[in-house]
Amino acid sequence: MLFAENQVLERNIEHLPAGNVLLLDLVNDNAISEFSVQRTDINWFGYTPYFDTHQMHKKHNVSFGAWLTQEQTNNTKFDAVVIYFPKTKLRFDYYLSMVSKHLNSGAVIYVVGEKKGGVKGCARVLETYCSDTAKLDSARHCMLFAASYNDYVCIKTLDDWFSKTDVTIEIDQQSVSLKLLALPGVFSANTLDNGTQLLLNTITEVTGHGLDFGCGCGVISAALAKRYDCSFTAVDVDALAVASSNKTFVENDVKANAISSNGLSAIISSGDKYNFIVTNPPFHTGTKTDYTITEQLISQALKLLKRKYQFWMVANSFLPYPELIKRHLKVVEIKNKNKRFNIYYTGTSI
Missing domain, CATH: 3.40.50.150 (Vaccinia Virus protein VP39)
Known part of the structure; x- marks a missing residue:
């Protein structure tokens, strides 16, 4: 059809x-x-x-x-x-x-x-x-x-299409300044969206190597890598987002690399394990609501995480994620929220 x-x-x-x-x-x-x-x-x-x-x-x-x-x-x-x-x-x-x-x-x-x-x-x-x-x-x-x-x-060449935006984000009582580079149509291209800002304002220390799922222009990876001196693998289905993230990482001199992936396909096939996952996942395909990709992330997360892990996610409060997280990971906490978004956290100290 x-x-x-x-x-x-x-x-x-x-x-x-x-x-x-x-x-x-x-x-x-x-x-x-x-x-x-x-x-x-x-x-x-x-x-x-x-x-x-x-x-x-x-x-x-x-x-x-x-x-x-x-x-x-x-x-x-x-x-x-x-x-x-x-x-x-x-x-x-x-x-x-x-x-x-x-x-x-x-x-x-x-x-x-x-x-x-x-x-x-x-x-x-x-x-x-x-x-x-x-x-x-x-x-x-x-x-x-x-x-x-x-x-x-x-x-115009590819390089001529990158926009550059300066942002300052408060993360765990410290201001982090970044230069974000983004190609047209990439999420958070010209301004920090409210959900990502709330997530970064809420996160406490993360260490080791993390996964940024649905990385957009790379703001989450760049901000946390700069604040906590951790490293990231960032993934996105959109090649313009991957190119934008890698430009952002170079511009801010952080330890992160973005790759293309259909959902988790590239991550699962690599066999890599992560200390933490941080994500502002997509819930649209075109103009339609579709959160199957995020459901896949939650259901497969334990295959990607080390025994001691953290899982942070921001999502619109109306989306049905808490029960899904509880079913596949552990009891979920709402660490922060506003009128539109919830910040979900779960993890283990084993």
Whole structure:
């Protein structure tokens, strides 16, 4: 079954030109296989910054990373690109900047996305790269747009897209100053979110090597590594988050390293054990509430932790985590809370 965006694209597949077509930030379904049967005159390529999507499309020509490079595409130029409209408009601009380096003259840029996800505003951003934009279809709560590429190549590189934000955080009665570097659409990119701030304001001393699950721009790892001189492995499914975290770690000279992982896949396969886990986990997939990844973390945590451990987590108070933590770890304490968030803690001194 195709996702709604690809159902709309399938309805209009005859509009795509023959040649090389790139699906940019493609979704997790079987569209490439199905489209390949329907349009044998198209060479299908894909790009995703999400590690789980890349794993799903291993048998196809789908590139993965924070930035699509000429090495990844073997210098292929594309006659069309389909951009799946991202959650943030700034990341859409980032995608256009990136893909403009890979388009043939006169290529067509298609944009598809959910109506409630903001795709209707794509035309304004496309003005820099396109001479005209037209709506092709509206169905399945989605919209599809097409625009003629005007051959403008953005000069920005990956490094040009990092924003830099100075923050000062109070951790265990000491102020910690950080410089956060982040690519577009990365969580906590331009300001410290309230949940992370409450978590860092609450945590007492952690020692040894920790796991930062869902690291975003790396603020949790960087702040605690700087405050307590501990080390971190940070993981995220988004390659832009991993690149942002590693930039943040270098900038702040802390002992931490970020890697890409589909949930805990990379961590479990490594066999590493941790003294503590600290996390502000995601609970959205696209625009929908989805906390299965966090449930996996809680249920698998003991396989990752040493006998003496700490487990710290911030979460929206309405999410059903306390019983889950108690079931798989130990009795959970609410160490701090405000109107939106609870800080959960459990651990052992054995």
